Structures are given as C-alpha cells and as structure tokens.
Amino acid sequence: MHRWGMVIDLDRCSGCQACMAACHAENNIAIIGPEESAMGRTIHWIELLPFIEGEYPHIKARLLPRPCMHCEHPACIKVCPVGATYANEEGIVGIVYSRCIGCRYCTTACPYTVRSFNWYKPQWPKEMEGSLNRDVSIRGKGVVEKCSFCHHRLLKARERAKAEKRELLSEDYIPACVQACPSNAMYFGDLNDPFSTVSILSRERRAFKLLEDLGTEPKVIYLSEGM
Amino acid sequence: MDEKGFKLGEDAILLQPIQRTGKAFYFTLFSLIAVILWAAGAYIYQYRDGLGVTGLSRPIYWGVYITNFVFFIGISHAGTLISAILRLAKAEWRRSITRSAEVITVLVLFFGVGNILMDLGRPDRMLNILQYPHFQSPLLWDVLSISVYLTASSVYLYLPLIPDIAILRDHGGRYQWFYRIFALGWSGTERQRRLLERGIAFMAILVIPVAVSVHTVVSFVFAMTIQPMWHSAIFGPYFVTGAIFSGIAALIVAMNLIRKVYHLEDYLRPVHFNNLGILLLVMTLLWFYFTFTEYLTTYYGGEPIHMVIFWNKFTGRYAPYFWGMFLFCFIIPLPILSFGKTRTPFGTLIASISVIIGMWLERYVIVVPTLSNPRLPNEAVHYFPTWVEWSVFAGCVSFFILLYMVFTKFFPIVSIWEVREGREKSMAEVQERIKTYLPGIGVE
Secondary structure, X not given: OOOEXXXXXXXXXXXXXXXXXXXXXXXXXXXXXXXXXXXXXXXXOXXXXXXXXXXXXXXXXXXXXXXXXXXXXXXXXXXXXXXXXXXXXXXXXXXXXXXXXXXXXXXXXXOOOOXXXXXXXXXXXXXXXXXXXXXXXXXXXXOEEOOOOOHHHHHHHHHHHHHOOOOOOHHHOOOHHHHHOOOOOEEEEEOOXXXXXXXXXXXXXXXXXXXXXXXOOOOEXXXXXXX | OOHHHOOOHHHHHHHHHHXXXXXXXXXXXXXXXXXXXXXXXXXXXXXXXXXXXXXXXXXXXXXXXXXXXXXXXXXXXXXXXXXXXXXHOOOHHHHHOHHHHHHHHHHHHHHHHHHHHHOOOOHHHOOHHHHOOOOXXXXXXXXXXXXXXXXXXXXXXXXXXXXXXXXXXXOOOOOHHHHHHHHOOOOOOHHHHHHHHHXXXXXXXXXXXXXXXXXXXXXHHHHOOOXXXXXXXXXXXXXXXXXXXXXXXXXHXXXXXXXXXXXXXXXXXXXXXXXXXXXXXXXXXXXXXXXXXXXXXXXXXXXXXXXXXXXXXXXXXXXXXXXXXXXXXXXXXXXXXXXXXXXXXXXXXXXXXXXXXXXXXXXXXXXXXXXXXXXXXXXXXXXXXXXXXXXXXHHHHHHHHHHHHHHHXXXXXXXXXXHHHHHHHHHHHHHHHHHHHOOOOOOO
C-alpha cells in the first residue's frame, strides 16, 4: 500500500508561486474578482504563507508553500456531520462535493485553515471556460473544497498501469504543483517506501512538520532553510 | 357563559385575550409580518446567490447565524427548565408563570434550528444529515439532542394545557372542533387528574437532563475542536449557565409584556418578578464566575496562540463587543437585581433586556474572535455582518414574537386550572407539608 506524501525544501523554494498557478489551472479553481479577493474569499489549494520572524532591524520574512497537509489524524474528518470528507486507504483526505452540505464545520476545525468555501457559483472569464481540466469536477456554490494531492492524476496513473499490465510505480503519479516547481523544491512520492526520495528526505535533520505538537501528523514535510 | 355548570368566576380575565382582539394586536401583527417578509426576501436573495452575500470569509467561516443558533437555543432554556425545576421544588408561586415560560422554549427552538439551516451552503441537501449521518460529528449530537428536547418540551407544554383546552371547549367560543380534538376528552375526573399529574411530574424530571444536555452539546460544537479558546472543558457548564441566564431574562421580558398588554397584574405580581429577579441574580453571579475562570485560566497559562485571541478581546478589535458583553451581562444587571427596592417588574425588565443583549454579545465574542485568529498566518480580513444577516436576525425575532402572540390568542397564557388548583387546594396541602417538616404541629 502506498502512503503518499510531499516534501517541500524551503532552502530551494524561491517563492515564485508557480505551484499556485499550476494548481489553479489543474484543479479548475474559480477565479474571484479583486473585490471578493479583498474580502478574503480567494480559493487556493496551495498558497504561500508569509511568516515574519524577529523584530526590526533583525527581521526576516519567509514564504512557506502550504497545500493540504493530508493529516494522518485529520480534525476535519471527525467533525463532518455527513461524512462528506474522508481519508482513503492511501491516506489522501478527500471531499465528496455532492454530499457536502456547506456547514463549514471542517473549515473551522482545520488548524491549518487550508479549506476554502464557494461563497458564490464559481465563474471564469469566457475565454477560459473552454480550457477547464476535464479530469477535475467543478465545485458548485456552497460547498467546501481543498487540495486533493491531484487525486485525479493518481486515478489516471493507476488506469494506465493497469492497461500496461504492470504495478503502479511511485514515479507514475505526481501532483501539478510538484511538477511545476522550477527550483525543484518539491518532492512527492511514497512515504511507506523506505528508499523513496520523500521517505529519505523526511528523515533528514532539517525535516519538520507544521504545528507538529497538535498530533495531526501531516504528510507534508518541510525541510527548514539556512543550515 | 356559564351554561354546562361551569364557572370561571374571577379567572374570566384569563380568557379575554382569546375572546377579544383589539386593533393594537393587528397593528403589531402586520408590522411583524412586514419584518418577516423583508427577512424572507433577504434569505431568498442569499439562497439564490450564495453565502457570499453575508460578511463571512476565510477564516471567519461562522458569524451571526451561528451566534444566533447558540443564542436562541440558549433562550429556549427559559421555559422548560425553569418551569420543571419550580414544579419539582413545589414552588407555589410558579403557577401563573410556567405556561408563558414553556411556550418560549418550544417556539424559540425552531429559530435556533432555523439559523443553523440558514447557515448551510447547501440547505437543499440538509437531509443528508439523516441519510449519511456521521456520529463522530458534534453537529450530529446536536441534531439528536435538539430533536429530543423539542419533542420532550412540546409534550411538557401540551400536558398542562389539556385541562385548559377543555375549559375552552366547554366555554362555547370559536374553534370548538379544534379544542375538542386537543382536549382528548378531558372531563376532570379523579383518575384523569391523577394520570395528568403523574405525566407532568415524569416529564418535569425527564426534561431537566435533556435541557442540560442540549446546551452542553451546543458548546461541544466548539469545545471539541482544537481551536484556541474553544477547546475548553468548562464550555459545557459555561454554556448551560449562560443559557439559563438568558432564558430567565427572556421570561421576565415576556411576563412584563403579557402583564401590561392583557392587564394581568393580579396574576403576574411583583413577587413573581422579585423571585425571578433573585434567580437571575444568582445566574448573573454564576455567569461571572464562569467567565472569570475561563479567562483567568487562559491568561495565567499565557500560551501565545491563546493570548492573541485574549488580547483581541480585551484591548483589540473585539474589545467593544467584549466589554459590552461585560457591561450588559454583569455591570448593569447586578446592582438592579441586588436590591429588593429595584427588583420590581420594571427594574427586572431593564436588567433582563440588558442580559439578553449581553448574552448575544457573549456568543458573538466566543464565535468570531477565535476564527479571526487562526494558528497560521492569514490575510487580515475583518468580519462585519451585512444587511442580509441583520435582516434575517430581525426576521427571526419578529417571527418568534408573532408566534408567541398568536399562541396567546388560542390558549390561555396563564394556566387557569393550575391557578385554581393553587387557590383551592394548595393552602391545605402546604399546611400538611409543613407539618411533615417540623415537630410539635403534627397532631391537631
């Protein structure tokens, strides 16, 4: 059984936001106008969190790409009253959009605030409507959405492996953000395989997880910078 | 009127609201309907366009609707709980106030539930809660306990209504068929009375744990998450206390209105307001105790993630709400309720209105500041409710008042048979009871 995980090397991350752009295109994330955006209603499945450290003049700003952590013990799954959010057997936390009632309990319970809500019916400029990704369902008004580790790519890869009559390899499946990262700061693979890149990197001294003390056990691992 | 050998005598005034309806009633009724229609329009707008028409955003996903949910469910603790406790304690002064209290419970519950439904992004899918229930979710515990509570308190309202419905049936007024059905053939025989009394006593005991569980579970919606200043073991009792607190206040306001509008000064006397005022005073102090404990624990522990929210409430953006809450929940009611001289109907009315405002603010101060300060850095967004949310709130309050008014036009808002029973039997009963307490007066 695979256990999919991601490693983000902050030493290599240049904060270029290519991951965000790739994610938006890949996952049909609705484009929200500047006014709505100013109200805090932008939807990002991965975004750069600004961490300001220290005090003037010894101040340092860091940017930290934050997808869904796909926790081993997710706070969101427990609280969903209709079981619309779930973890599959490979540890990916998903949402059944057609079942979600939009109560936003999961969005308030998630300590990483990764979940977004569709305040309105999603819309795109006319020119873009033809170029939406057909592998990813469009979320309607009033439901919650978040990073799925590009789960549709896993399904596709598995089908392909099946057609080629072989086992699924870790290399077959990679999320859009990892693929797009120009500075090779992101890695993706099977955490259960002790020799996979992510597995080796996750045991590095620089490795840490966000809000580790909460016991959520994220499957996104960061490598701290500047050592 | 007194054919069928039936005498209302001095209690005839209690049926007057049902027999006669003045212009003022219709005027109020239509004003309320206007507000409700406005609110309905606002909600339809929200239903069509999405929750974007509210002031909510990321990370402040919950706002006025959830505040209202907790607030209305809190108000519902007025009736059933107070009435049940007074009944079980055999407090004789309860007789003319229990009905008005129980009605509040049943009616206001609908608005508690209604608010959480209006908060849904997909209200059309609300039945998923029954189709795909996920029992790990505290929201589902809410669904369960509130349905039990609504059922139990409806039965508890209905049982003591039966003899009064029978009075209306025998009285030859309007809607005879309606009263005939709901009187269930009541004729006041010894056996019927015994059964009724047993039923009421049983329900009175049953509703107390149910009521306590309801607001505990409401608090669990917040306390079960690991969010700072929500994840607190004290939340259950804190919420229950707050609920009873705001409930008594709502009852006092309702009693004041009933007393004035229907001229029931003889039934709702200063002593009732005095006694309820003392109860409200106890709850004021208890509320302060819990609030103090909650915030001191946070402050002393001093965890940064909690302290951000703490200072946000004490000196930051939410300071006006926080100190407003403190003013309305404690500083204004405490002196009014502390002195017998000011524990008058009017004095307790002022204190109660203050408590109701304060308790709404308390719910708001619990829900919003925690959400505005998530653990990870976030865009600085501010929540302020939009006209849609305020309209829906106004609509809920108006609808509640309207239902309450309509209730008083169909059923006596002061329990006729209980008042009579008090007049005819209690004196002897109380005398008997006192004999069992004390030595020396046992034998006559």
